[in-house]
Structures are given as C-alpha cells and as structure tokens.
Amino acid sequence: MDRKKIYLSSPTMHGDEQKYVQEAFDTNWIAPLGPNVNAFEQEMEAYTGCGHAAALSSGTAAIHLSLKLLGIGQGDLVFVSDFTFSATCNPIVYENATPVFIDSEPDTWNMSPEALERAFVKYPHPRAVICVHLYGTPAKLDEIMAICQAHDVPLIEDAAESLGSTYKGRHTGTYGKYGIYSFNGNKIITTSGGGMLVSQDGEATKRATFLATQARDPARHYQHSQIGYNYRMSNVTAGIGRGQLLHLEEHKARKKEIYAQYREAFADIPEIAMNPLNPEGDANCWLSCMTIAEESGITPDMVMDALEEVNAETRPIWKPMHLQPVFAANDFIPHNGDGSSVGADIFARGLCLPSDIKNTPEDMELIIGVVRKCFGR
Ligand SMILES: *Cc1c(COP(=O)(O)O)cnc(C)c1O
Numbered sequence: 001m002d003r004k005k006i007y008l009s010s011p012t013m014h015g016d017e018q019k020y021v022q023e024a025f026d027t028n029w030i031a032p033l034g035p036n037v038n039a040f041e042q043e044m045e046a047y048t049g050c051g052h053a054a055a056l057s058s059g060t061a062a063i064h065l066s067l068k069l070l071g072i073g074q075g076d077l078v079f080v081s082d083f084t085f086s087a088t089c090n091p092i093v094y095e096n097a098t099p100v101f102i103d104s105e106p107d108t109w110n111m112s113p114e115a116l117e118r119a120f121v122k123y124p125h126p127r128a129v130i131c132v133h134l135y136g137t138p139a140k141l142d143e144i145m146a147i148c149q150a151h152d153v154p155l156i157e158d159a160a161e162s163l164g165s166t167y168k169g170r171h172t173g174t175y176g177k178y179g180i181y182s183f184n185g186n187k188i189i190t191t192s193g194g195g196m197l198v199s200q201d202g203e204a205t206k207r208a209t210f211l212a213t214q215a216r217d218p219a220r221h222y223q224h225s226q227i228g229y230n231y232r233m234s235n236v237t238a239g240i241g242r243g244q245l246l247h248l249e250e251h252k253a254r255k256k257e258i259y260a261q262y263r264e265a266f267a268d269i270p271e272i273a274m275n276p277l278n279p280e281g282d283a284n285c286w287l288s289c290m291t292i293a294e295e296s297g298i299t300p301d302m303v304m305d306a307l308e309e310v311n312a313e314t315r316p317i318w319k320p321m322h323l324q325p326v327f328a329a330n331d332f333i334p335h336n337g338d339g340s341s342v343g344a345d346i347f348a349r350g351l352c353l354p355s356d357i358k359n360t361p362e363d364m365e366l367i368i369g370v371v372r373k374c375f376g377r
Pocket residue numbers: 057058059060061084085087088132158160161181182183184193194195
C-alpha cells in the first residue's frame with residue numbers, strides 16, 4: 001500500500017524541543033536531574049496551577065508514587081475507574097493493595113458518582129479513589145470530590161490523557177490530593193516517555209522526588225532508611241517537554257477542531273454518536289471517539305477495517321478492567337441498577353478515530369468519507 005499513513009495520535013515536534021535538548025548536550029547535563037527538569041516542573045506548575053510538580057520517568061511511576069505517599073499497602077482497597085488503560089490500576093497491585101473497579105456513567109464516560117456511592121456502602125474504608133479523565137474529558141469532579149470528602153478519602157486524578165483540559169475553569173489534575181500527567185509518545189504533548197506527579201502539598205512532591213531518586217538519606221555516605229525507586233525524569237527528555245509545553249494550547253485547539261469536524265460530519269447519521277464532553281469543562285479532545293447504535297448492524301470492527309484499507313490508524317475503545325483476565329477476581333461496581341456495565345457497552349460499540357493534529361483537510365475528508373460509506377451515506 002503506497003497511500004500515506006494517517007495516524008491515531010503521533011508526536012508533533014516543533015523545533016523548540018531541540019533547542020532545550022541542545023542546551024542539555026552543550027552543558028553536559030545528561031542525567032536524571034538538571035536545569036531542564038527543574039524548569040519543566042516550574043513551567044508545568046505555572047501552566048496548570050497545580051502548586052508543586054515532580055517530573056518522573058512515566059505517568060505510571062507518578063501513580064505508583066502517589067500511592068506510596070498515601071502509605072497504601074497490603075490489604076488496602078483502592079476504588080479506581082474501571083473504564084481506562086491498565087496503567088491506572090497496575091500500581092495498586094505493585095503495592096499489594098486491591099483495586100475495586102467503579103463503572104462509568106454515560107454523560108462523560110468517566111467514574112460514575114452513583115456507582116462510587118454504592119462502592120462506599122459495600123466497602124466503607126478504601127484508602128484512596130483514583131479517577132480518570134478519559135480521552136481528555138473531565139469527570140464529574142464536583143460529585144466525586146463531595147463523596148470523597150464525605151468519607152474522608154483522598155482523590156488521585158489520573159489526568160494522563162487530559163493535560164490542558166479544564167473543569168470549571170481549573171486544570172484537571174489539580175483538584176485531587178494528587179494529580180498525574182503522562183508525556184508518553186501518543187499523549188497530547190510528549191517527551192518520548194515521562195510523567196509528572198502534582199500536588200498543592202509541596203512537602204509531598206519533595207518526598208516523591210526523594211523516593212524517585214533511590215531514597216537516599218541526606219548523608220555524605222550512601223545511606224538508606226527506606227526503599228527507593230529510579231523514577232526521575234532525565235534532563236534530556238525534560239528539554240523535549242519544555243519545548244512541547246510551548247505548543248500545548250495549539251495542540252489542544254487543533255484536537256478540538258478535529259473533534260468538531262467529526263461531530264459535524266456525522267451529525268446527520270443517527271447511528272453515530274461522538275464521545276460526550278462535560279459541559280462543566282473544556283476538554284483537550286485528545287482522542288475523538290464514536291459509538292455506533294447496536295440496531296445499525298455496523299460493528300466497530302467493520303469501521304476500523306474500512307479505515308485500515310485507506311491506511312488510517314484507529315484503535316478500539318479501552319477494554320474495561322473488570323473484563324481483563326488479570327483482574328477477574330476483583331470486584332466491580334456497576335452504574336446501572338440492573339448490574340449491566342456502561343463501560344462494557346461503550347467498549348462493545350465504540351472506536352477511536354484518527355485524531356492526529358497533523359491530519360490535513362484531505363486526510364479528514366478521506367476518513368469522514370470512509371466512515372459515512374460504512375453507514376450507506
Ligand atoms: C498513558 C496513560 C497512563 C500511563 O502513562 P505512562 O506515562 O505511559 O506511564 C496512565 N493512565 C492513562 C489513562 C493513560 O492513558
């Protein structure tokens with residue numbers, strides 16, 4: 001096939017990244033610390049209003065350290081979004097704690113406050129709640145935070161996909177006790193790989209940095225009173241992040257355009273619904289997704305196959321965690337009274353459309369034409 005590939009969401013570099021990376025080379029700061037790391041943290045603090053930030057090697061590491069900071073371990077329960085990528089919940093298991101999966105609601109596809117309430121009835125004493133802002137759409141944070149506050153349980157926001165999204169005018173990731181961001185290759189901005197732990201609590205992020213650099217006590221000799229990790233971000237990758245951050249708003253604007261274009265192009269096809277946005281927020285529209293009405297007889301696979309024919313990359317919707325073999329023994333709290341799962345329904349009927357900000361008008365026209373054709377338009 002010689003048709004050019006249209007990507008789901010690939011890195012977009014601008015040149016500024018190279019300038020900061022060059023600086024790291026020129027000054028020989030090729031290490032998991034250095035001026036780019038400090039500056040990237042400060043620039044993210046200024047951009048998100050998160051208070052304090054610790055730059056780490058991945059978003060997964062940031063979730064792991066947030067659990068360490070809360071002292072979560074063997075025998076503890078953690079309520080976590082069911083409809084997400086496995087990186088959200090794997091760190092719970094690293095600490096020998098137990099995830100309880102909370103279903104999504106249909107309005108934003110994120111953690112259902114109703115299911116969360118019911119989880120607290122069944123398990124009154126979880127140690128934390130981890131809530132995701134899937135595909136960049138903010139969750140119902142007011143309702144979720146009210147429940148967490150009523151039960152005095154800390155909230156961790158997995159904002160890996162929602163950097164740049166706001167809820168009621170404030171950035172996602174800045175509402176919980178801890179927030180995490182990811183700079184993996186396909187996220188809205190990337191450092192190739194990396195993440196950040198943020199909190200209004202500066203002592204906590206300082207402790208995260210300490211744990212992320214092998215938990216070395218302040219002594220001249222190498223002394224350790226705790227188990228540490230090698231989780232710090234490198235000064236080279238932080239340089240990429242600094243350059244990317246300059247273009248985050250631009251990326252967001254372009255992602256929003258793509259989403260709006262799809263929505264408009266499929267508006268006359270009642271069998272197609274775009275992923276919902278939260279009216280209380282401003283989503284970064286990281287990935288544009290669609291669901292297909294069951295009665296249509298069209299399956300996500302049919303649409304994905306048709307797009308593959310023109311070399312356009314798609315992706316299934318995240319498969320809910322309660323359907324994953326590795327979590328078969330874990331409890332799941334559904335949103336619906338009849339026990340059916342909102343996340344499983346979206347998974348069965350949905351797909352992610354090519355959402356690359358480098359998509360040209362011709363690419364978009366091609367994708368839209370292929371999808372419309374699947375529905376006989
Ligand atoms: C990407 C992602 C992560 C993990 O981030 P990494 O930087 O890849 O470790 C966590 N949660 C969600 C929802 C993600 O999409």
